[in-house]
Every structure is written in C-alpha cells, then in structure tokens.
Amino acid sequence: MNMEEMLEQIDEALEDGTKLFGKRTVVDVEKIRALIDELRLNMPSEIKQARGIVADRADIITNSKKEADAIIRNAEERAKALVAQEEITRLAQEKAAEIISAAQTKSREMRKAAQDFVDDLMRRADEGLTENLAEIRKTRASLKQQIPAANQGK
Numbered sequence: 213m214n215m216e217e218m219l220e221q222i223d224e225a226l227e228d229g230t231k232l233f234g235k236r237t238v239v240d241v242e243k244i245r246a247l248i249d250e251l252r253l254n255m256p257s258e259i260k261q262a263r264g265i266v267a268d269r270a271d272i273i274t275n276s277k278k279e280a281d282a283i284i285r286n287a288e289e290r291a292k293a294l295v296a297q298e299e300i301t302r303l304a305q306e307k308a309a310e311i312i313s314a315a316q317t318k319s320r321e322m323r324k325a326a327q328d329f330v331d332d333l334m335r336r337a338d339e340g341l342t343e344n345l346a347e348i349r350k351t352r353a354s355l356k357q358q359i360p361a362a363n364q365g366k
Contacts (some may be wrong), residue, residue, distance in 0.1 A: 215254055215344055222247045222351055229358075238359060244355055251348060260322050269330035273323055280319030287311035 222244060229239035291308035 215251060218247050218251050218254070219344070219347055226354070228353075239355075239357075239358060241359065248348070248352070262334060264332055265333045265337065267269070269326060272326035272330070276319055276322040276326060279322070281313050283315035283318070284312055287315065 225239055225243050226237065226249070229237035231237055287308045290311075291304045293304075
C-alpha cells in the first residue's frame with residue numbers, strides 16, 4: 213500500500229468516526245495508529261529513491277568526466293602524431309587546442325545538465341515528501357485534538 217492510499221484510509225477513518233456535538237468526532241484510535249505506523253515504515257522508500265537520484269547524479273558526472281578525459285587524451289595523441297613537420301605541428305597544436313576547448317566546454321555543459329537534472333529530481337522528491345509530511349502533521353494534530361476531547365466526554 214502506498215502513502216497516498218494510507219493517507220486516504222486515515223481520512224476515511226476520520227470521516228467514519230462517530231460525530232459528537234460541535235466539531236468533535238470519536239475515531240478508532242488503533243486503526244489510525246496502525247496506519248500512521250505503516251506510513252512511518254514506508255517513508256524510507258522515498259529516502260532510498262532520493263539516495264538513488266544522488267547516486268545517478270554521481271554516475272552521470274563520473275561518466276561525463278571519463279568521456280571528457282577520453283576526448284582530451286584522443287586530442288593529445290592526435291597532436292603528438294602530427295609533430296613531424298613544422299607547419300603540420302602548428303596546425304595540429306591549433307586543432308588540439310580547439311578539441312580540448314570543445315571537450316572542456318562539452319564536459320562543463322554535460323556536468324551542468326546532469327546537475328540541473330538531479331537538482332530537479334531532488335526538488336520534486338523534496339516537495340513530495342514535504343507535502344506528505346505536512347499532511348501527516350495535520351492529521352496528527354487533528355488526532356491529538358480529538359483524543360483529549362474524547363477523554364473529556366467520559
């Protein structure tokens with residue numbers, strides 16, 4: 213059962229409670245507690261997902277760096293092979309510098325894109341978790357208000 217379904221069940225339990233005078237309602241506290249406990253047990257899945265996003269980000273950055281290093285290495289090897297003649301050497305050095313510059317630019321762009329992508333994923337995960345936490349806190353506060361009211365009615 214996912215968190216949305218559990219929150220829905222908590223909401224249903226609150227709706228199904230016996231209405232008293234005013235805004236007071238008697239609810240099945242054990243059912244609510246069981247659902248809250250299940251919510252707590254399911255929270256780590258979002259955390260695992262966030263950790264996976266971070267790991268994916270690290271992989272993307274590592275792969276980008278490897279690709280950039282390979283491009284740079286390739287450019288340097290090509291430049292060394294063209295050292296035979298003076299004009300060829302000058303042209304090779306210019307071309308190698310362009311390739312290195314292009315590789316560094318591409319590496320920066322890929323890193324930036326990867327960081328932006330991961331940041332967006334983490335922002336969305338953060339927003340989702342924040343919304344769920346706010347809903348849980350609101351439900352808990354509502355429950356806390358109802359429990360003393362039920363005890364006063366005794």
